[in-house]
Amino acid sequence: MQASTPLKRWATPVRELISAERFAAISATVIDNNQNLDQATAEQIVEEALKFVATCATRPEERLRPSRVVDEGWHALILHTATYAELCRSLGRFVHHARKAQLATPDPGGPLLST
Helix, strand or coil: CCCCCCCCCCCCCHHHCCCHHHHHHHHHHHHHHCCCCCHHHHHHHHHHHHHHHHHHHHCCCCCCCCCHHHHHHHHHHHHCHHHHHHHHHHHCCCCCCCCCCCCCCCCCCHHHHCC
16 A cells, blocks of 8 residues: 655745735625625635635646635635736646536535625
């Protein structure tokens, strides 16, 4: 039995992938799109979206799909087109968003994060 190859650890802290100002703007977009969502949760959603995009860019051979919550952050990130393009450029690959009929992880949270 062959041992699995350990994943390469990401060297850059996720919040350093984009500027603090851009991170705040994307977090604000998540809040704007989800009434009653608190700042800390919005920031966590953006962090997870950044991790997802970075993983997709660095592991293109994998067929990854985000949870509905992460997809919400990804949508907010994509809406900031210049930031998203620069992020993808810095990661070495543009990560395209393709709509899927069903996401990998169903979210029983209902309308909070509809796409």
